[in-house]
Amino acid sequence: MTIEKSKKSCFHSGAIAAEFIGNSIAKHQTKTSIGAHQIFLGQVRADVIDGKEVKAIEYTAYEAMAENVFHDIREAAFARFDLTCMHIHHSLGVVKAGEICLFVFVSAPRRKAVFDAIAFIVEEIKAKVPIFGKEIFEDDTYVWKKNS
Numbered sequence: 001m002t003i004e005k006s007k008k009s010c011f012h013s014g015a016i017a018a019e020f021i022g023n024s025i026a027k028h029q030t031k032t033s034i035g036a037h038q039i040f041l042g043q044v045r046a047d048v049i050d051g052k053e054v055k056a057i058e059y060t061a062y063e064a065m066a067e068n069v070f071h072d073i074r075e076a077a078f079a080r081f082d083l084t085c086m087h088i089h090h091s092l093g094v095v096k097a098g099e100i101c102l103f104v105f106v107s108a109p110r111r112k113a114v115f116d117a118i119a120f121i122v123e124e125i126k127a128k129v130p131i132f133g134k135e136i137f138e139d140d141t142y143v144w145k146k147n148s
Contacts, residue, residue: 010070010088011063015099024087024105034084034107038114040122042102044095052137056096057145061131063092073124081117083108088121090131 012020021041028034047054070088077086085107095101102125106117126147133145 009067010090011061011066011092012089013091014093015091015095015101016089016103018100020089021100021103021105024103028085028107031084031107033109035109036111036114037105037107038111038118040102040104040118041100042122044097044099044101046097047135049135049137049143052139052141054097054135055138056094056136057101058094058134058136058142059090059092059101059131060134061090061092061129066129066131069129070125073121073128076124077106077117077121080120081106081108081113082110083113083117086117086121088125090125090129094136 021039025037025039028037044057045054074086074088077083083106085105087103087105089103091101102122104118104121104125106114106121108114108117134142135145136142
């Protein structure tokens with residue numbers, strides 16, 4: 001009998017707080033089979049586009065579809081790398097320049113797995129998850145974000 005892991009939402013309303021990230025790390029101290037952690041933090045940049053500075057990004061998503069893609073990425077990463085834990089958190093709503101919008105946290109017995117896994121996961125998120133960002137300028141005009 002196969003037991004499927006319950007799906008937790010990857011979405012957070014607004015920016016991801018430093019306290020949340022710190023608490024996530026602290027919770028893993030009791031898992032003594034883990035020898036390595038790797039974290040990726042995506043931060044909103046104050047890019048200048050056509051002479052205007054980005055003050056925030058407003059994230060929207062096709063949430064149900066996005067959650068399914070996050071789940072597929074998670075399953076692929078566990079199949080490909082020797083991971084103990086993986087957590088993905090992405091913002092929805094407005095996130096100001098300088099604030100965190102993406103938090104990916106992986107843990108494994110050995111460091112090589114976490115280095116390789118974090119790169120794989122972040123690139124898969126950027127390429128496949130239907131999340132959209134409206135880059136909002138100081139004058140409240142906007143452009144839709146293009147991932148490079």
